[in-house]
Amino acid sequence: MVPLFIVIGMWVVFLIEFETGLNFSQYGLKPRTASGLLGIFTIPFLHGSWSHLINNSIPMLILGWALFKFYPSLAVKTLLGIYIIGGVWLWISGRPSYHIGASGVVYGLASFLFFSGWVRREKRVAALSLLVAFLYGGMWWGVLPADPSKSWEGHFWGALAGVVLAFLYRKKGPQKTVYQWEIDEKKEVLDTLESADDIEDVEFEEISTEPSPNPKVNPVNVTYSFKPRGGEGKSQG
Numbered sequence: 744m745v746p747l748f749i750v751i752g753m754w755v756v757f758l759i760e761f762e763t764g765l766n767f768s769q770y771g772l773k774p775r776t777a778s779g780l781l782g783i784f785t786i787p788f789l790h791g792s793w794s795h796l797i798n799n800s801i802p803m804l805i806l807g808w809a810l811f812k813f814y815p816s817l818a819v820k821t822l823l824g825i826y827i828i829g830g831v832w833l834w835i836s837g838r839p840s841y842h843i844g845a846s847g848v849v850y851g852l853a854s855f856l857f858f859s860g861w862v863r864r865e866k867r868v869a870a871l872s873l874l875v876a877f878l879y880g881g882m883w884w885g886v887l888p889a890d891p892s893k894s895w896e897g898h899f900w901g902a903l904a905g906v907v908l909a910f911l912y913r914k915k916g917p918q919k920t921v922y923q924w925e926i927d928e929k930k931e932v933l934d935t936l937e938s939a940d941d942i943e944d945v946e947f948e949e950i951s952t953e954p955s956p957n958p959k960v961n962p963v964n965v966t967y968s969f970k971p972r973g974g975e976g977k978s979q980g
Contacts, residue, residue, distance in 0.1 A: 746807025825851030847901030
């Protein structure tokens with residue numbers, strides 16, 4: 744329900760502006776100003792037109808639902824992290840004008856869902872990342888300074904915040920399924936290593952002193968040997 748409440752808040756603020764003729768843009772985020780600090784918290788709820796509001800509401804609902812569905816233990820702190828981190832970075836580096844709109848948070852959600860599924864390699868979230876790429880792949884052009892009327896800096900810093908959080912939380916939440924045969928295989932390798940004595944010697948020797956046909960390659964042959972426990976023979980590799 745959290746993404747729904749956020750969207751409801753966006754619509755309530757815009758309808759108040761529309762019905763009263765007020766303009767809340769001055770409460771947006773203005774970089775490097777004391778008054779603009781408030782905008783770090785208000786920017787997602789301020790929009791300049793119906794199309795601006797609708798274009799942010801739909802992906803906020805879809806991506807927000809996906810975040811809470813697939814990452815329930817990380818959803819709140821991920822959403823707050825994108826919200827605050829992206830806003831602070833925008834306040835530090837954005838153009839000296841009022842920035843409004845929830846698109847920075849939307850970009851952050853999209854980048855988190857995509858890269859988190861990619862680094863985890865878990866089937867469900869990997870499929871989700873592909874779906875996000877399919878539905879919102881074209882939105883990444885928005886991080887480029889192509890349209891001066893749009894806050895591409897907000898898009899960029901929101902997306903980067905999502906990427907950072909995806910890598911920061913990669914060990915938490917849903918993980919790749921590990922099958923029993925993989926565990927048994929690793930145990931077998933460990934048992935084999937534990938049954939051998941310590942490595943007796945390690946030798947590094949140059950294969951040849953002649954120049955290599957590829958000047959960037961300097962081939963080295965590594966020879967090692969170990970004696971299995973209870974045996975006198977040596978193996979080399």
